Amino acid sequence: MGERPYALSRRPQNSRDGITWIEGDLDRPDSLSLPSCDVIYSTVHPALLSKVLRGLDLPHTRRIVFFTSTSILTKLNSDDVAERANVRKLADGEYRLQTICEELKIGWTVLRPTLIYAEEKDANLTRVANFIRRFGFFPLAGSGNGRRQPVSAQDLALGAVLAASMQQTSNRTYAVPGAEIVSYREMIGRVFDSLGRRRLILPVPQLVWRLGYKALQRFFPGTNANMGSRMSKDMVFDGSLAARDFGWNPRPFRPKFAPQISSHSTKGAPFHR
Numbered sequence: 001m002g003e004r005p006y007a008l009s010r011r012p013q014n015s016r017d018g019i020t021w022i023e024g025d026l027d028r029p030d031s032l033s034l035p036s037c038d039v040i041y042s043t044v045h046p047a048l049l050s051k052v053l054r055g056l057d058l059p060h061t062r063r064i065v066f067f068t069s070t071s072i073l074t075k076l077n078s079d080d081v082a083e084r085a086n087v088r089k090l091a092d093g094e095y096r097l098q099t100i101c102e103e104l105k106i107g108w109t110v111l112r113p114t115l116i117y118a119e120e121k122d123a124n125l126t127r128v129a130n131f132i133r134r135f136g137f138f139p140l141a142g143s144g145n146g147r148r149q150p151v152s153a154q155d156l157a158l159g160a161v162l163a164a165s166m167q168q169t170s171n172r173t174y175a176v177p178g179a180e181i182v183s184y185r186e187m188i189g190r191v192f193d194s195l196g197r198r199r200l201i202l203p204v205p206q207l208v209w210r211l212g213y214k215a216l217q218r219f220f221p222g223t224n225a226n227m228g229s230r231m232s233k234d235m236v237f238d239g240s241l242a243a244r245d246f247g248w249n250p251r252p253f254r255p256k257f258a259p260q261i262s263s264h265s266t267k268g269a270p271f272h273r
Contacts, residue, residue: 137200
């Protein structure tokens, strides 16, 4: 759009054309020196931004577009205590940030994505791709018939810019799902296809999954055995409000993974949904 964005990072970043990087940490707001800006796009936990927002000097900021997750709705009644607690923190952070924005007379827009992918960079399907590259198969708990809507990180970035430009999106929350609804099994199958591998998907009974999960967990850090039960659960959301208000029009799910593991593949990030 011809704008020059500023990007905040805790660690130094390589310079890129059209981007000005700021090194800083929201956990140490007294050390931050932020430029005047119209819009803030936030991908940090909303609770973190809500802690520091009042103390930031942002007299010209008119909108904050921030991302949370449809997990607020799908994991609220999870069998895992820690998972339920994390979702409650996310929901509480979302509410607190909305409240503070209204106090400061800054418009807010919440975007809740479904399962996010960005080939070789995400913490979701890149984990799956790396597992398939290494072992040539992928295990499913049960039939894997739960429906999903994978959404591209690039589409989310474009959607955020469009949402910020529309007055009708102020103080609104939107689900931003991917364009296609596919079963969990088909989603994994398309990762095989993108790698040029024959689909070898092995369904196992839920009980066997739970018993054997500890052996798999090191390949999917930050997860729990409930990931298996969710493979048969529908996680489908309506993106029609986003389409109406800011033209949300994501791409079909056709991932493009390289046959070999990339040096950019995510390390140590949690597998998501």
